[in-house]
Amino acid sequence: MRQLTLLLRSMIILLALGGVAIAEENPAKTGGDAAEIKRLGERMYRDGLLSDGTPLLGDIKGDVPVDSTIFSCANCHTRSGRGSVEGKFASPPVNGATLFSPRYNVKDQLKNAVSKSRGVVRQAEPLRPAYTDETLAAALRGGVDPNGRELSPVMPRYNLNERDMQILVSYLKNLNSTVAPGVTETSLKFATIVTEDVSPADRQAMMALIETLVTINQQTKTQKKLPQFAKFFRSLENEFFRDISVSTWELKGDPSTWRAQLEAYYQKEPVFAFLGGISNQSWQPIHAFCETNKIPCLFPITDLPVISSSDWYTFYASKGYYQEGETAARFLAGQATPGGGQRILQIVRSTPQGEALAAGFTAAWHEGGRAGMETVTLAADQKLDGDRLQELLRQHQPTTVVIWSGEDVLAALTGIGADTDLPGVVVSSRYLGSAVMTIPEALRSKVLITLPYRTPEAEVGFKGYADSLTFGKLKQPDTKRIASRTFSMSHIFLQGLRGIKPDFHRDTLLDVISMSPDQNLPDFERYSFGPGQRYASKGCYIVQLDQGETPRLIKKSDWVVN
């Protein structure tokens, strides 16, 4: 019974998003070309700026002035017009399909959906008739819908002149009105991206889960044919079900050629979104391609993502190496003694990993105008040894030395002269790999380690998660956390997909995922979301090894260090 209630409830939510294509607005009416009208409308909706560049003004409850550059339409109704529910306030959908078609009560909506799937047109009395340009203008200005009902007092009443009103109405009318690429009445096309440098075993670890997603999607179809599956729900399913397909786009050669390869794939087969993806190299070319073509890319497996606070289309599980560097800097800054006087020496191997760690560290260290940091760069093939390290320490006299390099760090630390007083040391466990566990006991109290995952003890509780999708298909143990990270991607993707049905638009998918509550998933602590947040897990532990032959990792910090 409980399940049934839940099912019904989710259907009600699904049905709140009826889909009807709306014709393009006639640009002549608003006096300007269509692209310009769209640009102005988008700016008004997202940034709260009128066509003349001044802020869109309004008021809440009669006497609270609202400046839309502080909070715009998109703040509540979201970028896709999908609407949101926040606390006790629901901001309804405002995309063209919803506004310009009648709104029915839930019972009628369910029946309408079923009737439509049977090819019957059912006439029900709507709660609200479809908006027209005039009634929508009246609602935006005066807060009254076509039935004369007052809108929520939280919805600002806007002060818009005739031309700006036409621009905004035209924008809303065309919001999500065209069918998104990769979507048909019966199917949804996705792709995943694999670069040539990924080993066959790693590739298989990711693909095993993605193949399972497709299998489950097809199994659902078979289950629908079972007589136990109620007729009523079956009809609804016909409305919402899509056959999912995921193709693999393999990128070969130098990263500078990836863009052209992606364009060629996309030309041949437009997809709705990218599910996961895997590369050992920087994700930058793929990220840029997704931004240009506005294609969502969900949680690719990469430790070298693009760091941006404004890019929209790629979701990452974390900031990768950059995040380790960032956390290390915040942790050290928090350790500062009242007298100050911290001197940090950062030694960076110029590999993509070292540079990402250093970029995160440097940016976070300089937050709030901190000084006292010097950086020494080593060539990519230049190993750090004891003598070189000793020389650098003598030269710079740091209180802490941060070394972003691979296994050679250990040799350098052990090879350092016994007469050198070793300052605090910070290293990255991801960069060092398993060698991190072999740090000699004498050094352990001096060495702080960045750990981008949960501690092994805490991870035990998440061990079986990925198995629910791998079905024993993995050819080797998942030591690189590829299957488990793909599991997290699948989980969030499925939640998002359930949330958007049947409004299959890219921005809607991104908006729905952005509104997810916090998630506890394998590998990273607390995936959290919010409008525009694109790095779900936002921290990293600072740990130390304890004494003994099989040392444990002892946490020295919280997951997130502010």
Added chain:
Amino acid sequence: VVKHGVGCAVRSGGPGRSAGCRRRNRLPALVPPPRIHRHRYFGVLAPNSPLRTAVTTLALAATTSPPAPISIDPENDTPGVMKEYLKRYRAGPGWDFLTGSRKDIDAVMRAFNAYIPNKMSHYALTFIHAPTDDNWIKLLGIMSSSEFADEAKKAGLR
């Protein structure tokens, strides 16, 4: 506007009766100076919340003291991000946007009986307290400036 008297004295018969109550009484100390105002204002609102502006605007209209919003999304709201908010919300001198560890922020929310496990389902709350009174008054929902002024008057602030 629903109004609840949730001050310690009202609820438990006197300050210091329960751990929660003691914690609530210590709360003003959590807020850094300058904090000697006629009353304090807390906006415990999520980033990008449309309601945040509405409430902070109210606070500015009703008081000369700056508001001290506390982030409920500390994972995201690093000092750098908070600075962006200050700019976006046209913060005047003396505004402090506060963030901290998840544990501390949960403690503040719990102390105000305003704990929300899922930040996406937070709602608007305003707390006011008169200089002569130890009780906090919790106001639910979004108010107009005049409604807020009425409440402030009833609480003995004006």
